[in-house]
Amino acid sequence: MAHTSIRGLRVAITGGTSGLGRALVGRLLDVGADVAFVARGRDGIERICREQSRAHGIVGDVSRKEDIYPIAIQVLGALNGLDVLVNNASSLGPVPLAPLADTECEDLERAFATNVLGPFRLTKALLGALAAAAREGGAPLVVNISSDAAVTAYAGWGAYGASKAALAHLTRIWDAELAADGVRVVSIDPGDMDTPLHALAMPDADRSSLKDPDAAAAEIVELIASHLPRARELEAAR
C-alpha cells in the first residue's frame, strides 16, 4: 500500500527514547504515522509507550549483530512492512570525548558498531521490505542521522566524526545502488541539539545556544514528507 501523506506511513526509528529519536517518535505519531522505535532500555521504552499508546517499542541494541534480526522481525511484524527507516541511534565513542591518541580501540569499535555497522546491518535486513514498498507504489526512504563532525575535523571528536563520515559515504553509495529498486537513502545533519548525547560530549555547553530536538524532528518529518510519492505519479505507475 502506498501513502501520499504521512498518515499511515510505516516508520521505524532507532534510538527512540532519547533526544532527537524521542522527539521524532512523538512528531510522527502526531501526524498519524505508524511508528516502531528501538532502544536498549526497556524502562525508557515503557515510559514512552505509556504516553503514546500507539507507539510500538522494541528492545534491542543495533550495535549487536545478534539483535538485528529480532529487531527486524518485530518492526516488520508490528508495522506489516516498512516505508521509512531512520537510523538515529548513535555512539560518541569515548566519554568524555578524547583525542584519537587517547582513544581506546574498544571505544572506536563501539562508535563504528553503533554508527556504521548497526545502520548497515539493519538497512540490509529491512531492505527487502523497503523494496517491496517501492514495488507497491510507495517511495521508501532510509534517513541516516549525520553530523557536521562527519565533514569537519573537530579535535576530540575522532571516533564519532570518523564513524559518521563513514555512514555519510555509505549513505551516498547505498543511494546510488538502490535507485533502480526505488529505495532512496539520504543523510541529514540535524545541527547541535540540546540532547543527552550532546550533554555527554560537551557538559559545559550553553544549552540556550543549542537547537531544540523537536525543531530538528520537525525538519526530518518535512524531509520524509518531501519524498512521498504524488498521487498522480502513483496512479501512472500502476
Add this chain to the structure above:
Amino acid sequence: MIPAAVAVQRPPDARLIVVDAAGHLVHRRRADFPALVESGDLVIANDAATLPASLSGIHVATGRPIELRLAGRRSLHPRHVDRFTAVAFGGGDFRTPTESRPLPPAFSVGDALELGPLDAVVRTIVDQPRLIEVMFRGSPQQIWEGLARHGRPIQYSYVAAPLAVWDTWTTIASRPVAFEPPSAGFLLDWRLIEDLRARGATFLTLTHAAGISSTGDARLDAMLPLAEAYEIPLRTANAIEAARRRGGRIIAVGTTVVRALEDAAAFDGEVRAGSGSATLRIGALTPLQIVDGLVTGQHEPGTSHYELLRAFQDDSVLGQMIAEAEMHGYRTHEFGDSLFIVRRNEVTEITATSDIRPGRLSAPLSGSGEIAGHSG
C-alpha cells in the same frame, strides 16, 4: 540425490537443470538464470521473510520438554498472531532426524505450554499426537517480541551447523510470515534482479506464508502442504494481465508462487490483487492457468514439491530429469541445486518426450540459444 549440508544461499558452483517447453534438458550454471529469461517475461518471487518458527518449551501438565513448529496462521494480518497451527515434537533437537524424534506428550484441549517468554494453550487438537492449534496469551506486541527473541529457525538434520535467522531470509525477504524459507528465492540477489531487468523482464513479488515442508510423520506429511495464506499486490496482478496480453511468460520463483497464483486464478482464470488461502493441491491433473515456468530446488519423487512439477511436464520427462540430476550429483533441499522447468508445449509434447535419454545432455552451455521459446 544428496541434500546440501552447508547453509550457503548462493554457492558459486550451484547448478540449474533446465527443462524447456519441448521437454529437452540442459545443464546450466545457476548464476546464468537471467540468460534464460526473455524480454517481456514476468518473474514473480515470494518475498515472505521467515519466522523463527521453532519454539522450545515445556508441556506444563507433564513437565515434559516439547518443540513446537509453527506451521499455519489464518491470515497475514499483523495482529493475527495469537493463533497458529503447529506441529509438536517431544524432547531432543534438530540433530535427530524428525522421523526419529520422540512423540510429544498426549495433548488435551486447554493444556498450558510454556515456550520461553511465550505462554500458550492448546486450543484444538487437529490430529493426535502432533498437529495442534495453539493460542498465545498477551498483546500482539508481546507475541511478536516472544517469537523474535525466543524462536529459532526450523532446522534440518542434514545441515551440519544450526541455522541462524539470516541464513533463512532471502535477499528480498519482507514481512516475516513464512514458517520455512521460500528457498527457491535463495538464488536471488540484487545484482541478479538487475540482470533480469536488463534482459527486458519485469521482476515483481507476492507474499505467501510458506508452511513446513516435512514433519517426519508419514501420515502428516501426506496432508502437506497445509492451507497457506497469501497476498498478491495490485501491481503484480496488473503485470500478470499485461504480460499475458503481450505474450510474455509468467515465471514463478518457487512452488509457493505457483500455489498462490493458481489458487488465485482457480475461480475464473484471472489473478486479482488481494489475499487468499491456498488450498489447491497441484499435481499431474491440475491445468496451469497462469504460470508458464518455474525455478525451484531439486526435490525427490513422492514429495508435494515433486507432485507440483507433474503439472508442468509428463512423468517421462520428469523421470529423465531426476535421472540426470542423480547422474550429475545434484544436491537437493533448501541450499541445493536448482531446476528451471517450463510448462510443456502441448503441440510438441509427444515428440519432445520420445527422444530424451539420460547421458545425452550437453555440458553447461554459455549461450542462451538452447532454450526453446514461449509455451502455451
